[in-house]
Amino acid sequence: MTDKIRVCVIGAGPSGCCSLRQLTAECDKFEAIAYERNLVPGGIWAYTDRTGTDETGLPVHSAMYNNLKINIPKEIQEFPGFPYPKEWKKSYITRQQCLQYINDFIDHFNIRKNIKTHTYVRDVSPIEIPGSKKVKWNVVISDTRKLDEVKTEIFDSVFVCIGHDWNEYIPNIPGMEDFKGKIMHSRNYRHAELFEGLDVAILGVHFTGEDVSMQIAKHARKVYACHDRTDFPPSFPKHIEQHPSFMRMTKNGVVFPDGTEVKVDVVLFCTGYRYSYPFLKNDIIQINDERITPIYKHMIHIKYPSLIFFNIPRQLTYFPHFNEMAKFAVRIIDGRAKLPTEDEMLKDSEDDYQSRLKDGMKPRYAHYMGLNNLQWHFNTDIAKMGNFPPLPPVLRKLWDDALDERQMNITHSNEFNYEIMGEDSYKILNPEGSKSRVSLATA
Numbered sequence: 001m002t003d004k005i006r007v008c009v010i011g012a013g014p015s016g017c018c019s020l021r022q023l024t025a026e027c028d029k030f031e032a033i034a035y036e037r038n039l040v041p042g043g044i045w046a047y048t049d050r051t052g053t054d055e056t057g058l059p060v061h062s063a064m065y066n067n068l069k070i071n072i073p074k075e076i077q078e079f080p081g082f083p084y085p086k087e088w089k090k091s092y093i094t095r096q097q098c099l100q101y102i103n104d105f106i107d108h109f110n111i112r113k114n115i116k117t118h119t120y121v122r123d124v125s126p127i128e129i130p131g132s133k134k135v136k137w138n139v140v141i142s143d144t145r146k147l148d149e150v151k152t153e154i155f156d157s158v159f160v161c162i163g164h165d166w167n168e169y170i171p172n173i174p175g176m177e178d179f180k181g182k183i184m185h186s187r188n189y190r191h192a193e194l195f196e197g198l199d200v201a202i203l204g205v206h207f208t209g210e211d212v213s214m215q216i217a218k219h220a221r222k223v224y225a226c227h228d229r230t231d232f233p234p235s236f237p238k239h240i241e242q243h244p245s246f247m248r249m250t251k252n253g254v255v256f257p258d259g260t261e262v263k264v265d266v267v268l269f270c271t272g273y274r275y276s277y278p279f280l281k282n283d284i285i286q287i288n289d290e291r292i293t294p295i296y297k298h299m300i301h302i303k304y305p306s307l308i309f310f311n312i313p314r315q316l317t318y319f320p321h322f323n324e325m326a327k328f329a330v331r332i333i334d335g336r337a338k339l340p341t342e343d344e345m346l347k348d349s350e351d352d353y354q355s356r357l358k359d360g361m362k363p364r365y366a367h368y369m370g371l372n373n374l375q376w377h378f379n380t381d382i383a384k385m386g387n388f389p390p391l392p393p394v395l396r397k398l399w400d401d402a403l404d405e406r407q408m409n410i411t412h413s414n415e416f417n418y419e420i421m422g423e424d425s426y427k428i429l430n431p432e433g434s435k436s437r438v439s440l441a442t443a
């Protein structure tokens with residue numbers, strides 16, 4: 001028996017690895033293991049050509065596609081205190097480099113020994129302790145090579161690090177069942193070359209839809225990018241036809257709201273992902289139009305504060321935030337950070353939601369952080385409660401500027417390289433690629 005706090009981390013992607021880094025840094029206090037269903041750690045960044053099911057029969061986790069570069073400069077996609085190799089001058093690195101960086105992180109912090117791969121978490125349930133408000137956690141796992149066998153382990157705390165970009169959302173479009181062409185979701189997109197000579201309608205054009213439609217347009221005969229966004233990048237290439245979202249499909253194609261029908265070979269849904277926790281029963285959390293309750297600060301289960309989620313906030317600079325979330329989480333479970341009462345936490349969560357609605361955000365954006373500086377407020381809040389410094393302001397500056405740059409110059413903004421100069425400033429290393437040449441770059 002050990003009197004250390006036993007923590008089960010579910011998933012060894014970037015958030016699981018940040019959790020292990022913080023937990024193992026205080027190994028006198030914590031005993032940590034990450035269960036990872038894949039053969040290797042890395043999460044989504046562990047690319048595979050496979051789609052559908054993997055070699056164990058489970059759905060493939062990674063929605064990463066072959067020709068992918070990160071979509072924010074690496075200088076703001078860095079785990080704090082662990083810089084990228086100096087010789088990597090480019091800011092927008094490839095998916096392969098990102099995976100290497102995660103593996104370097106794992107080795108640098110010596111946490112590979114804490115990762116149990118081939119291990120699928122099937123069920124997580126609280127065990128009430130008579131006379132105590134605290135619970136322990138019953139975690140049921142299987143070796144993915146022997147899925148019919150299960151094993152149970154008991155933990156003091158569970159960190160849910162399963163990501164949120166794997167449970168694809170496909171809207172129900174009338175006429176879909178009659179369509180004779182190919183229907184797919186971007187989670188199964190890997191290679192643009194497969195669209196050679198085809199006519200393709202893409203529904204939902206955000207980060208994935210923007211990138212994938214530009215990739216596919218190099219091969220397809222025609223790409224229709226269909227969306228309802230009011231903030232669409234004006235710099236989006238003109239040869240990709242934009243349309244409002246189609247509401248109907250037919251045997252041969254899609255029908256736009258003005259009644260025009262176009263024939264297409266493929267309908268590709270880039271409509272994003274939905275939260276899902278297959279190992280948690282419905283009485284633990286509820287998900288209502290993408291709002292997860294009862295959760296405090298988008299992380300902490302209000303009834304069971306030893307159950308901590310890393311995959312709830314969306315659209316933020318994930319890597320630095322994961323590290324800070326992990327710092328906060330370890331301080332919650334060992335009691336260094338004090339939580340308000342249950343009622344106060346419920347009120348805080350409701351106030352946060354209502355203030356989003358008041359600001360005009362859609363109800364399903366309950367955990368979006370990409371607007372109104374929400375990610376930085378989130379960070380300040382948890383840093384204050386955890387009594388550690390918040391992320392430096394330069395991250396916000398570079399996030400704002402890089403996203404502006406992308407908006408104005410979507411086809412070339414990832415050619416710009418940056419260097420962080422200090423807590424508050426950065427510089428562009430190749431200023432000839434700055435905003436002043438936007439019109440040239442997008443022509």
Ligand SMILES: Cc1cc2nc3c(=O)[nH]c(=O)nc-3n(C[C@H](O)[C@H](O)[C@H](O)COP(=O)(O)OP(=O)(O)OC[C@H]3O[C@@H](n4cnc5c(N)ncnc54)[C@H](O)[C@@H]3O)c2cc1C
Nearest residue numbers: 011013014015036037043044061070071120121162163165
């Ligand atoms: C196509 C695409 C491109 C992206 N590009 C960027 C980018 O450029 N920059 C950026 O910051 N973010 C990007 N993202 C977002 C991405 O989600 C994050 O970068 C990051 O990978 C999230 O880390 P995570 O650890 O929370 O989740 P994940 O990376 O999804 O890792 C979760 C891990 O949990 C494991 N797991 C899941 N369920 C179980 C279970 N039941 N039992 C055991 N293990 C389990 C999975 O196998 C996986 O290894 C992209 C996402 C997609 C889909």
Ligand SMILES: NC(=O)c1ccc[n+]([C@@H]2O[C@H](COP(=O)([O-])OP(=O)(O)OC[C@H]3O[C@@H](n4cnc5c(N)ncnc54)[C@H](OP(=O)(O)O)[C@@H]3O)[C@@H](O)[C@H]2O)c1
Nearest residue numbers: 069070071171204205206207208209211245270271272273
């Ligand atoms: N490195 C890269 O280049 C890269 C590439 C791809 C993805 N990513 C990352 O992957 C993550 C997921 O991005 P994503 O673009 O797949 O998902 P996303 O950001 O959730 O975008 C999905 C889009 O589909 C729209 N949509 C949903 N249902 C629709 C419907 N019925 N009709 C029309 N539009 C609909 C959504 O609109 P609403 O907003 O109104 O819901 C949204 O604009 C992000 O973190 C992103 O940064 C990175």
